[in-house]
Amino acid sequence: MILQTVDTLSSLVLLSILFAFGSSRIPVLINVIAFQGLVVSVVPFFIGHQMTTGSMIFTIVTLVIRGILIPLSIHIAIKKVAIQRDVSPIIGYHASLFCGLGLIVAATIISRQLNISSISESHLVFPTAISLLVTGMFLLMARRNAIAMIAGYIMLENGIYLMGTTFSVRVRHVVEFGILLDVLAGVMIMAIILQNIKQTFDDVDTTHLRTLKE
Amino acid sequence: MVEMVFLTPFFTGLLAFVLPGIIRRQLLVVTGAVHLILSLMLWKNSPRAWLAEYFAVTPEGLLSLLVISILFFLIAIYTRGYLAAHSLKSENIFTGFMLLFLSTMTMVTLSDHIMVLWIAIEATTLASAPLIYTHRSGASLEATWKYVLICSVGIAMGLLGSLFLTLAMELGQVTTAMSFSALTPVARHLDLVWLKAGFIFIVVGYGTKMGLAPMHTWLPDAHSEAPSPASALLSGALLNCAYLGIFKTHKIMVAAGLGDFSGTILIVFGLLSILAAATFILKQTEYKRMLAYSSIENMGIIAFGTGIGGIGAYGAVICMIHHSLIKSSLFLSSGNILMGYKNRLIRNTGGMATRMPKTFVAFFAGVAGISGFPPFGIFIGELFIIMGAFKSGHYLAAGIFIMSLCVIFAGFINYAIKICFDPAADTSPEPAGFIETPCFVWPQYMLLLTSLVLCFYVPDALYQTIVDAVHAIGGGLQ
DSSP, X not given: OHHXXXXXXXXXXXXXXXXXXXXXXXXXXXXXXXXXXXXXHHHHHHSOOOOOHHHHHHHHHHIIIIIIIHHHHHHHHHHHHTOOOOOOBSSOHHHHHHHHHHHHHHHHHHHHHSSOTTTOOOXXXXXXXXXXXXXXXXXXXXXXXXXXXHHHHHXXXXXXXXXXXXXXXXXXXXXXXHHHHHHHHHHHHHHHHHHHXXXXXXXXXXXXXXXOOO | OTTHHXXXXXXXXXXHTTSXXXXXXXXXXXXXXXXXXXXXXXXXXXXXXXXXXXXOOOHHHHHHHHHHHHHHHHHHHHHHHHHHHSOOTTHHHHHHHHHHHHHHHHHHHHBOXXXXXXXXXXXXXXXXXXXXXXXOOHHHHHHHHHHHHHXXXXXXXXXXXXXXXXXXXXXXXXXXXXXXXXXXXXXXXSOHHHHHHHHHHHHHHHHHHHTOTTSXXXXXXXXXXXXXXXXXXXXXIIHHHHHHHHHHHHHHHHHTTOHHHHHHHHHHHXXXXXXXXXXXXXXXXXXXXXXXXXXXXXXXXXXXXHHHOBHHHHHHHHHHHHHHHHHHHHHHHHHHHHHHHSOOBGGGXXXXXXXXXXXXXXXXXXXXXXXXXXXXXXXXXXXHHHHHHHHTTOHHHHHXXXXXXXXXXXXXXXXXXXXXXXXXXXGXXXXXSOOOOHHHHHHHHHHHHHHHHHHHOOOHHHHHHHHHHHHTTTBOOO
């Protein structure tokens, strides 16, 4: 029963990944990362590890940071910079969507090969984590819009977190909290840079950021 | 006690955001001095940390910490003059983040827990990003954006690698603490497949931060756009911190019997970096970018030496120490050149030997040192690495290594001669109000002098610490 919940959550994340591949609008992308942040941070409740009071509190803190604070900081930055609402793809949306499908299949096959069934009984968590990771990478490479790139970074982090929840039982919450704080601070700094990019170039297309080279 | 070393600059850094100008600049120097004293005290009696699960004093950490501490103290003296000469709009932000940067780098050197090390390395990125954006220009914005994004994504790979290490622990049913010092003795019980995967991701992740090719693309931009004192810190101290992460993981690999595997990876990345530097240094137009590529080269040399092992690993640590000392002096001198000529391009400089004789001495001695001339330490380090490479039978790698060093030397010295002696540009206007006051040249002299002295006389404590550090990766003077 509990495992089914985890698999349902994972499949929701997988769907949102496809959504991210196909969407052209920035606000949609922000909603997708907020949704993924929320879902990914509730997974520990259902994964079957013993929950102590400490881990309960930590999971809720994660939920607040990943699901609310991080997307909100991007959202505020966007509001201030009155955004151009297209993600300026280098690879088109249909091709992206096709890449996404191929990616999920590949992730599933790869996680079957990995010898980790003793760690996690759920079938979908590991493929989902890999898919999230690679989707983040893809957005970083295949979009020119700075906001889409930051969204890619957040997805990458969410993927790593999801992977960590499946097996890092021994890591103390203080340490996990430190990691979370680093990610939050990183996203906030990126949001500040975003505002400055907009002010300096009157755009958030990263093609303006190509003057420094050999 | 151990934690004090990074908590002190942390709190003074927070103070610097609110204090008025003159006190703030003094605070920078005073913190540097206090930090130096605290680091030396760690050397004297290597105490246990309060949070022994997360922090520990290790030989390699002590070495990097001392280098960072000396560097910061001297750079702080330079910065005090620099800030007085330049009226930066956001001086409190600059000073505050300099101190926070020192605090995070110190935390890296003292971290023992795998994840705490990751947290500290990511924190160095965040604390140094505002330093790069000090000049508030379009180019510095671009450099900051690339720095934060590339390094954050890179270091995220490092986090993934660290997670794989926990997975290797779990599959191998190892139940010790997740710290490097606890894992090294039981490394043989770890799951080897995931340990290998973890190492690869950690090398790619921390290697991005260290400036190993092909993940080095942020480095020339960030180093050339940051104000010179910040570039000196980035190049001299930050790159070593990232190297420390790779070094510690390499230690686990060697203990697990996978030393050949990890060594080969380090050799390949090292050679790639040296080759990339040799390709790009030949056609540089800006002197700060040229110095940045030389940093990539030296990081390559260090990775190469570590991968070779034996006497090569000893040489790598020697190179690490001397590269920090000499390269930061060069970046400070490049700050003087920028103030004297008001130009970043090599072709708009020239005749420095007559226009700025004191800076010229520091710059030219630094160039000689960094290209591996005796009597500076990099010469000895590189010699050890080449000897190690031949001893262990890496003939082809050693050949590529020596060839690239020659090319880099030729490119580097060519531009340095142009900057120092070329009479053509001597018709340009006189130094625009730049006077070589002692605080703009003595820090460089002190750095070079330290390198020079360390070349002839190594204190016993230092020698023993280096030997202890490289012993764990199969290195030594034999």
